[in-house]
Amino acid sequence: MTAANSYIAIDVETTGLAPGRDKILEIAALYVEEGKIRDKLVTLIHPGRPIAPEITRLTGITDEMVVDAPKVEAVIGELVSFCGELPLLGHNVSFDYSFLQRAAAGAGLKLPSAVLDTLGLCRSLMPAGESKSLCSACAWYGISQTEAHRAQADAVSAHLLYQKLREQYGAGRPELFEPRVLELRVKREQPATKRQKDYLRDLAKYHRINVTVQIDSLSRSEASRMIDRIISQYGRMTKKVNAE
Numbered sequence: 001m002t003a004a005n006s007y008i009a010i011d012v013e014t015t016g017l018a019p020g021r022d023k024i025l026e027i028a029a030l031y032v033e034e035g036k037i038r039d040k041l042v043t044l045i046h047p048g049r050p051i052a053p054e055i056t057r058l059t060g061i062t063d064e065m066v067v068d069a070p071k072v073e074a075v076i077g078e079l080v081s082f083c084g085e086l087p088l089l090g091h092n093v094s095f096d097y098s099f100l101q102r103a104a105a106g107a108g109l110k111l112p113s114a115v116l117d118t119l120g121l122c123r124s125l126m127p128a129g130e131s132k133s134l135c136s137a138c139a140w141y142g143i144s145q146t147e148a149h150r151a152q153a154d155a156v157s158a159h160l161l162y163q164k165l166r167e168q169y170g171a172g173r174p175e176l177f178e179p180r181v182l183e184l185r186v187k188r189e190q191p192a193t194k195r196q197k198d199y200l201r202d203l204a205k206y207h208r209i210n211v212t213v214q215i216d217s218l219s220r221s222e223a224s225r226m227i228d229r230i231i232s233q234y235g236r237m238t239k240k241v242n243a244e
Contacts, residue, residue, distance in 0.1 A: 003170035003177030005035050007089040007116055008082070009162075011155040012096045013059045015047050019098040020221070023047035024072050025061050027100070028151035029082055032089070035163055041082045042152045044069040048217040059149045071217065076103045080111060087114035087179035091134040091158045097182055106189045106219075114179035118161045124176055125169055137161055192216075192223035200227055207234040 009030040016022030024045045031039040044061065046069040056062050079100070090096045093115045101111050122132040130140060138145050138157050141164045147153045170177050192200075197215050200223055204211045209230065218226070 003166050003174045004087060004116060004179050005166065006033050007087045007162075007179075008032065008084075008112075009037075009089045009155045009159040010083075010093070010096050010100070011090055011151045011158065012099050013061060013149065013151050014099055015049065015051060015055055017095075019102050021225075022099075023049065024099050024103065025051065025055070025059065025066065026151040027072075027075065027079060028155040029079060030152075030155050030159060031082065031086075032159055035166075037156075037159065039082075040152070041079060043075055045072050045075070046070065049213040061150075072103045073107060076100070076107050077109060080104055080109045083112055085112055087116050088112055089116040089118065089158060089162055091117070091137070091154070091161070092119040093117045094182060094184070098184060101184050102189070113181050113183065115182045116162065116177070116179055118158050118165065121162070121165050121176055125165060125173075134158065134161070141165070189219040189221065192218040192220050196220065196223040196227070200230075203227060203230050203237060206237045209234070 009032055011028050012024050013026040014022050014024055025047055026044050027042070029041040030037050044066050046066045048071065051061060051063050051066070088097060088111065094117070097111065097115060104111050118134075118137070119132055122137045126132060126137065126140060130136065134154060134157055135145065135148055138161055141161060143157065143160045143164060145153065145157050166177055192215070197218070200211070200215055200218075203209075207230065211226075213226070215223070
């Protein structure tokens with residue numbers, strides 16, 4: 001059995017940790033063939049909402065940087081095509097996969113289900129008391145990092161970490177380096193209905209709320225949660241909103 005050595009190293013930066021609520025800010029996908037990076041797909045993504053200050057502090061990505069960036073719907077097809085049938089590699093790859101597969105499902109597409117997880121490898125191969133974060137693991141194995149919490153830099157780091165682990169342990173424990181199937185069932189998100197969007201706009205106008213998200217980009221579930229949140233905080237409309 002030979003340890004896998006061709007894959008797509010992926011990483012995403014996001015507005016938060018919840019795939020059902022938060023949005024992708026940046027995608028990096030590196031095409032690796034026999035251990036060498038041959039091609040890449042890297043892009044910022046417009047999340048359709050302001051970026052929280054803590055996310056900007058963490059990633060360095062600002063609202064100004066993404067103002068002309070494409071929405072994820074415009075690039076997910078290219079990403080799926082770029083990945084082909086190769087396994088996806090990342091550090092805690094299920095996190096990146098959950099965001100990307102949700103975007104793919106929204107377009108009626110599907111990413112490869114085979115994955116390689118450097119976090120899982122580190123948990124099996126590093127001492128129990130050592131931190132298994134990407135930064136700590138790279139430091140433990142003598143891999144220099146140019147920057148952290150940017151998609152391309154983290155994808156490169158995960159790739160280099162995997163190569164180091166494969167070099168040291170692949171011959172003795174090849175089973176650890178075989179891709180595993182990640183089963184993640186994601187329902188296709190339906191866009192918010194015209195009735196939802198109109199009601200949300202009226203509700204915001206009635207309560208004089210500045211809605212910072214792009215209402216036209218909301219899904220049905222997102223619009224429903226936002227409507228429920230506004231009603232819970234401000235109450236329902238007691239009279240019809242007059243058109244301007």
